[in-house]
Amino acid sequence: MDTETETNAGTGTGSWHLTHDLDDFLTRAGAFLRSRPALHTVPLTVTETLRTRGRFVYGEGAPEFGVLERAGEVRAAFFRTPPHWLNLTALTPEDADTLAARLAALGRRLPGVNAECGTAGAFTEAWQRHTGTAAALRQHQRLYRLGTLTAPGPVPPGRPRVAVESDRERLRRWHDEFSEAVGLGTVRDSAEWADARIDSGDITFWETTDGTPVAMAGTSPRVAGQVRVTTVYTPPHFRGRGYAGAATAEVSRAALAAGADEVLLFTDLANPTSNGLYQRIGYRPVADFEVYDFTRESEGRDTNVLVLKAPSYSAR
Numbered sequence: 001m002d003t004e005t006e007t008n009a010g011t012g013t014g015s016w017h018l019t020h021d022l023d024d025f026l027t028r029a030g031a032f033l034r035s036r037p038a039l040h041t042v043p044l045t046v047t048e049t050l051r052t053r054g055r056f057v058y059g060e061g062a063p064e065f066g067v068l069e070r071a072g073e074v075r076a077a078f079f080r081t082p083p084h085w086l087n088l089t090a091l092t093p094e095d096a097d098t099l100a101a102r103l104a105a106l107g108r109r110l111p112g113v114n115a116e117c118g119t120a121g122a123f124t125e126a127w128q129r130h131t132g133t134a135a136a137l138r139q140h141q142r143l144y145r146l147g148t149l150t151a152p153g154p155v156p157p158g159r160p161r162v163a164v165e166s167d168r169e170r171l172r173r174w175h176d177e178f179s180e181a182v183g184l185g186t187v188r189d190s191a192e193w194a195d196a197r198i199d200s201g202d203i204t205f206w207e208t209t210d211g212t213p214v215a216m217a218g219t220s221p222r223v224a225g226q227v228r229v230t231t232v233y234t235p236p237h238f239r240g241r242g243y244a245g246a247a248t249a250e251v252s253r254a255a256l257a258a259g260a261d262e263v264l265l266f267t268d269l270a271n272p273t274s275n276g277l278y279q280r281i282g283y284r285p286v287a288d289f290e291v292y293d294f295t296r297e298s299e300g301r302d303t304n305v306l307v308l309k310a311p312s313y314s315a316r
Contacts, residue, residue, distance in 0.1 A: 014068050014095070016066050016067070016068050016102055017068075018066045018102075019064075020063065020064055021065075022050055022051060022065070024065075025079070028074065029065075031074070032077060032089075033047075033077065033089075033224070037224035037226040037261075037262060038286055039089070040089060041143070041220075041226055041264050042087055042114075042228075043077060043079055043087060043089065044223040045220040045221060046079060046081065048220075048221050048223045050063060050081070053192075053196060058188055059081055059082050060082075063081045065078065066078045066079075066099070068091075068099075075095070076090065076095060084111070085111060085291060086113045086114070086123075087113075088119050088120070088123060089115070089119075090115070090118070090119050091115075091122060096126050097126040099123065099126075100123055100126035100127045100130050100131075101126070104127070110127065111293065112135075112291060112292050112293040113292050114289065115289060116289055117288045117289065120290040120292055121290065124294075133294045133295065135292045135293065135295075136293045136295065139268055139291040140268070140290055140291075141267065141268060141269065141290070141291065142266065142267050142285055142287075142288050143265075143286040143287050143288070143289060144265050144266075144267065144278055144279075144285055144286060145263070145264055145286050146252055146256075146262070146284075148282045149253060149281065149282045150282045151249060151281075152242065152245035152246070152249055152277060152281050153242060153245070154242065155242070155246055156241055156242040158208045158209055158214070159209075161204065161206075161207050161213075162201050162203070162205075163198055163203040163204070163205060163216070164198060165198055167205070168191075168194050168198060171190075171197060171203060172190040172193075174216060175194065175231065176190050177235065181233070202219045202251075204217055204218070204247055204250055205247070206243045206244075206246045206247040206250070214235070214243045215234040215235075215238065215244045215246070216231065216234075217229060217231065217244070217247035217248045217250070217251045218231040218232075218251065219255050222259070225261030225262060226261065226263075226264055227258075227260040227262070227263050227264070229248060229251055229264070229265040232244055232265075244274075244277065245277050245280075245281065248265075248278070252281065252282075264286070265278060266289070269288070
């Protein structure tokens, strides 16, 4: 079924509207997502990519969306582009439990969840309870917003350059290397990603004075005034020379010059080097997120398996 609405059981008065129809989802949830563009940067940019590049750009499975409505207002939303993680906006533990129960009853097999820390923990605990699934914390992320842009120390020799068609093979290869380095898998086909980035002109290289590309940084489409810096990557043999910082500062500057109200980026908190760099450029913390993997006990995963107690939820 492409669309269905399920009234919450128990004492709740809201309902989850589930759909595979992107237009239906954006009609219901678009204003809600745009009301907090920084915290909703991922659903905003992913749905824009689905709208412009096609519904199967992230994989062969049909994307699924959900909207929680209560008292005539949208309170939360989710999306999933199989085979990737479920992505949630902020939920109370009660609403997280209701959603987990609903998806479990529908027989969904989720590989994991990505959300703000309280929501990610609450949903993971509920999913374990309803499905018997084990969970492992994959990554602890921090969302940053650019304050005052500052040059990250001495700028290395060289210059920025927007990627063009002749860079396609390098972009494809570096995207594969970036995906492996960050440990979150390949979200999009690298060749398709490279073509899209060349078409939109939103990947910038830092290249040395002899014209050799040594780092790259990109930006997401501008949606609801926000732009997110993405895919910051320096090949290992070029690291430690300030190239990534120079590329990041350049795409941040360009986003502001093009009219962005907010420039955002995510980091892995396990990487102190990148967190320190972005703060020197002028990025300031907004919120922390967590990514959990789900694995059925019978599948035999034996590393970092957690039985979680959901952290407290703080409404924002």
